[in-house]
Amino acid sequence: MLQEGIVIPAVETIEGEAEETLPTLGHGLIASRLQQALGPSVEKHDLGHVFSAQTFLRIGTETRDTDLAYVAKERLANLPPDLDIDADFAPDLAVEIASRTDTLANISRKVSAYLDAGVQAVWVVNPWLRTVDVYRTNGQVTALTRSDTLTGDPVVPGFSVALSEIFPA
Numbered sequence: 014m015l016q017e018g019i020v021i022p023a024v025e026t027i028e029g030e031a032e033e034t035l036p037t038l039g040h041g042l043i044a045s046r047l048q049q050a051l052g053p054s055v056e057k058h059d060l061g062h063v064f065s066a067q068t069f070l071r072i073g074t075e076t077r078d079t080d081l082a083y084v085a086k087e088r089l090a091n092l093p094p095d096l097d098i099d100a101d102f103a104p105d106l107a108v109e110i111a112s113r114t115d116t117l118a119n120i121s122r123k124v125s126a127y128l129d130a131g132v133q134a135v136w137v138v139n140p141w142l143r144t145v146d147v148y149r150t151n152g153q154v155t156a157l158t159r160s161d162t163l164t165g166d167p168v169v170p171g172f173s174v175a176l177s178e179i180f181p182a
Contacts, residue, residue, distance in 0.1 A: 039140050040110050042181055044080045047108060047138075050174040051081065051165075058171045061086040062096075064104070075126060080138075081108035083169055103130040106168050110138040124148050134168045143180045 044066060052063045064082045082104035092098060107127045111120060120137055127135045128150055135148040143159040157163055159180055165172030 037113060037140075039181055040080075040112055043110050043138060043140055043179055044108075046179045047110075047174075048081055050178065051083065051169070051172060054165070054172040055083060055169060059086065060169060060171075061089060061105070064100075077107070077123070077127075079104065079107045080110045082106065103127065103132045105133050106136070106165070107132050107134075108136045108138065111140060134165075136163070138179075140180070143176070145176060 048063060048065060055061060055063050061084050064079075064084065066078060066080050083106035084100075084102075084104045088102070088105070089096070109120065109123055124135050124137060128148060131150075133150055137146045137148065139145070145157045145161075145163055147155040147157065147163070149155075157176060159176050162173050162175050163179075
């Protein structure tokens with residue numbers, strides 16, 4: 014139930030500027046497939062929760078709408094069980110699927126902001142090249158192609174999925 018006077022953001026803010034994204038059907042399909050793979054793995058191992066797009070997270074002074082986010086169980090322990098609160102913290106894993114309005118500079122700023130805010134890993138999915146770049150807090154970047162397997166270790170222990178299952182044919 015919405016309360017009077019509460020403002021729900023409709024777009025992300027990046028460096029103080031509102032930014033709209035225009036995801037395609039392919040973008041939505043990739044997000045859905047990733048969530049279908051990640052969610053059950055997180056539940057099976059009782060690791061925490063996976064949050065879908067339109068779950069706004071506060072990253073420093075910015076508002077982010079990740080395509081998927083994972084937060085470890087320990088970090089959710091002191092929150093209300095129904096999680097009916099705004100997330101004023103960074104997730105452990107942020108997943109960004111490039112959309113047709115994204116630029117390389119914009120994606121780089123997002124990745125830097127996530128890592129600076131304490132996100133342990135960022136997966137940047139490129140639907141056109143069918144690649145995933147995995148950024149970690151230690152500065153390591155791993156580039157994966159459609160023939161590779163994406164793993165969650167050490168952030169999401171036990172998770173893995175063949176990228177050929179994520180990208181449309």
